[in-house]
Amino acid sequence: MRKSTVAVLLIAGIVVLWNLFADLLPFGPGRSAPRDMGAVDWSAIAAWPPLSEGAEVESVPDPDRTVTVIVLDDSSSMSRDFEAAKRAVLQSLDMMGDGDRVALLALNAGLILPPTPAREAGAALAERLRPMAPNGSTPLGPAVAAARDLLATEAARARGFGTYRIIVTTDGVADQPELLAAEVATTVNTTPIAVATIGIGIGTDHVLNAQGHTSYVAVDDVSRLDAALQAAIAENSRFDPIQSFE
Template identity: 30%
Template sequence: MATLYSQKKKSTLPRLFIVFLVIIGVVLFILFKEQNKATSLLSAHAPTASSVPKPLALPWPPAPNGNTVLAPNLLADNYYVVLDGSGSMGDSQCSGNKNKIETAKDALKEFAASVPADANLGMLIFTDSQIRELVPLGTGNRQQLTEQVQSAYAAGGTPLRDAISTGYARLEQQAVRQLGYGRYILVVVTDGQANPGQEPNEKVAWMLDNTPVELHTIGFCIGTDHALNMPGRTVYKAADNPAALRQGLADVLAEAETFDVATFQQ
């Protein structure tokens, strides 16, 4: 009997070993399938090259020098307005019983009053084909801006590239004083295309590629066909009446993206 039992035991062991191997194989197969499924899901949801934020090509802003006086509020928001004072702003199209420059002045006074008191605000105007700063970037200058913009008039051409370059330079200077922290928004109010040789495309493309400066444009009575209307890169609002112009400026405060210091190299 002992010998018969021993023989049965020996014949059972290989079967158990085979069953064990089969079970191990099934488990490994299931794990392999699950791993492939997870890999496929990750690949399907992986960010594409176009969805990954593009790093700045250059460090921004330039490093402060020994004479730089740091701003008292390094985290301040900064709004710099470029106002079109070209001759066409003297027309009354889209402005009711006022010309466009008067309508723009009224809207900008409202905008200035709405900018938070702790934010820096500045403005320039191009008129007679020259660029003139009405108010430098700063706080506590809202009344001064209201007085200065009231003296604006319409005459001359549209040196848009140089005006945008000047506005950008003012924001960059402030960024040096704030060590790059805060938010930097360039606001352009215009009613026409640039003069020949003053196309802003190249300057704007450089600015958007190399700095965190945001560009908001209100196209007054010109629709959406404008060089500064770059979907996905700039914020452009077409304003065909005074209310739309005021709303476009109000939206600058509501829609400007929050500055994230982790996004940019310091």
């Protein structure tokens, strides 16, 4: 057998084996290599939140309070799904505790609802969501940074007591993936803020799916967003129970 024929057969065999076993690898065709989010800076986490002189501070902060910033994708790609997404956000309030607080931040429209007691947020949030329409791109990086800043201010008021988290809902790729990765790394490595994402119809190959650093669940379409978001709200800091959401 000629050497050229042997080489062709060898290459063909490698391709076949790769296709057979690629799904067993942490990355492969159609998937990105795991992203390095860097190391946790425990001293920065211990010093969080930064306290500013003269800032308002609660006299008796609630250590059991959870403060959630929901980041809502209002980009143009959400045009067919946006009304369902708005309903899902409103329904998620029912899963929050009496002492919890919630804020809503849209990718393009900005801050829709500042941090508000969850039990008082329903009417105001419904009114502010009603006229909203999807428009624009997917600036996830700046949105994560803005959500982190909101939570830092909330935590400073409570002298660091409580649980703080960002829940992102998105159906697309970030405008600047590297910027998003940097903002996520800053968040998970220098603050105690938990970052969770619900990917709508985009699978699991996303910058926000950083195993060991963030929580991520994929839903096939927006019809499952309400249940996934409620399940995320019901969890304090872990997303494990719905990683195989059906």
